[in-house]
Amino acid sequence: MSNTSVSPGAQAPAAFSLRSIAVVAFGPSLLFGIGEGAILPIIPLTARDLGASIPMAAMIIALVGIGSLLNNIPASAITMRFGERWAMVVAGLWSAVGMGLCLWTSQLALLALGCLMVGMSQAVYNLARQSYMSEVVPQHYRARALSALGGVMRIGMFAGPFLAAGAVHLFGLPAAYVIGLIAVLAAAALGAKIPDLQAPPLPAGQAEPARTTVLSTLRDHRRVFLTLGLAVVMVSAVRASRQAVIPLWADHLALAPSVASLIYGMSGGIDMLVFYPAGKVMDHFGRRWVAVPSMLIMGLAMLLMPLTAGATTLLLVSMAIGFGNGIGSGMIMTLGADHSPRHGRPHFLGVWRLMSDIGSSAGPALLSLLAGGLSLGAGIAVTGVISLTAAAALGHWIPRRAVKVSAG
Template identity: 55%
Template sequence: MGEASFSLKKIAIPAYGPSVLFGLGNGAILPVIALSARDLGASPALAGLIVALIGLGSLATNIPAALVTARFGERKALTGASTVMVAALLLCIFARSEALLAVSTLLIGTATSVFYLARQTYLIEAVPFAMRARALSTLGGTHRIGMFFGPFAGAALMHFLGLAGAYWVGIAALTGAGLLSWSIPDLHAGPKDETQVNAAKPRMAAIARTHASVFLTLGVGILLISAMRAGRQVVIPLWADHIGLSPAATSIIFGLTSAVDMLVFYPAGKIMDQYGRLWVALPCALIMGLALLSIPLTGVLITFLTVSMLMGLGNGFGSGINMTLGADASPSHGRTEFLGLWRLISDVGTSAGPVILSGITALVSLGAGIALIGSFGFVAAAIFWRSLPHGR
């Protein structure tokens, strides 16, 4: 399939529609999970740890997610993930202890892993290489579109229902994602080579050994980026609370940050396709690192909002970089196993970021924890500079 004969519009609804709604649900709830934990009596450090369980749930489910999708098909996997997410959000609403809230965040991570692995695998197979980065950055971008609208919808309903309002927005969006996923046929990539169909599936250990150099270089860079991305989801509400902002104001800041994030995903994909992956990976790492290092220097609304939006710019510029680098490195035979391991590495970072932030906050201060997470950006930038081609 050539670039000239392929259009992303042909797969827009089945590939991207459920992702927009899934992102909307996430956007509504992410700003308030830490605040829900605080309302239940959790300390800032414990609140950060509860949010970190989203990453842990995803981490533990990457390999099973690949098996579930292969066994039951994409449509059932997406519908099941949406259903689990709705159940998790209901549990968030009715949780009366930190333990129940923690269980719900684990379920959120599990559902997210299944959902996005199903989307990514199809696009890698269905889209020609010359448009791969744009397709995958658009997948990330559709999630960001939802993340933009979600906090505003959550903030509006919170005026009437308190923190529960954000979760009800999420439930409505995830129900829509599940219904849309169920109503569309399974997407099927083009036919595979007969020798690949008949060949035995490689074991995870063999994939890990064969591609160890990639996992230990680019994989580490992606791990650090993931740690910063997960950390910022905790940093924004906790620092807002630290400087005395209301929950509604926090959601609006989260939404404005997501707006900047959302605006640059397609240009980022086009830059990757035309000039090479480095010229997106490098600015993403450096901008996010600089923004996180600047957060502890803010003390009023305007400076905090400005730095948060800068962080959104860096994150949005890296839209799809994780999936694109994984797709580029994955073998045609054993791709699902490779991507399962790649997501495992990424989710180690997603889990570790908030955990590290929580630990340093408990031992030193919230500002010190944020600064440490920010330093990861400069380490990731050095890895990308050494490991990625400097041209297309």
């Protein structure tokens, strides 16, 4: 596809098809996911090889998430300044530089810096792709498009470790970073082919909107951030915690590592199968019909997990968690897109993603605190209660009808 400008909403609703943007919209996400998935399991092993203790290795891999958290607001400024297309390209190149540091360094400090850079690029890329899709996809297709976007990224994150495993087996640990480098550079190259967005013309007699800032965005949309935004924090906390509760409870039950891995993998497989049907339900019947059941299912499954006593019951509960999480794929992005204004959208989405990342960081931390102070079962149960609370908040604050936002 050529680099011509396109106007958001220029296509008639009947003429729009996800296939028309599939390669340029979803291809970079798949490649970016593969790149990150390839290196994440290898980072702590590299850190250990360079002399890091186990807590230090854990801290180094945590820098990926910290980099994303700290860069959400700067990412919105980058996207506003350079546009969605070039922000995605820059994110891919910055990630490649970070992976290059991880590949060629023999010092822990540079490995840590590389991980931080990968996280920073993640924030820019995720915000830019969400902003782009929010503009170019008609609202009646938005949930399907953003659910597919989230699902494709998950597929990449799922496939990346397998590709890296083969490369590492043949060539050693550095080969995983080579896989990651190739993938993110290919994502940047494909992202460069995405058509530029062009702001729609102002109606006759309407003045140019005032320049937005992060502070003005917080002021103008504070009600959304303090209501639905807080629900998003809870959703993200539960989602991040789910990645820890399955292997931790499997270990608590003294299951073999291979059995725990199989259970975790099957939960992830269910997760990846249901994202598109869920998006279709959101588009046809409303966001509530997926958002609320997603959190209810995950919450009930979390409450049941401490009652499991073997591999079979843990598998059933884990698959329920995977199903609940899977149908919610793209939910946070869709709600953010629904409530974001056309003018200054990246600033709004930057704050939205910051709230989501705060939840993702707080969820596992709370689980760890409760598991250490009370018990692992109590920590998982509290996470289930948070999920049910999120379901109630989403049910109350998600509008019954589609949101219509102004250009300002």
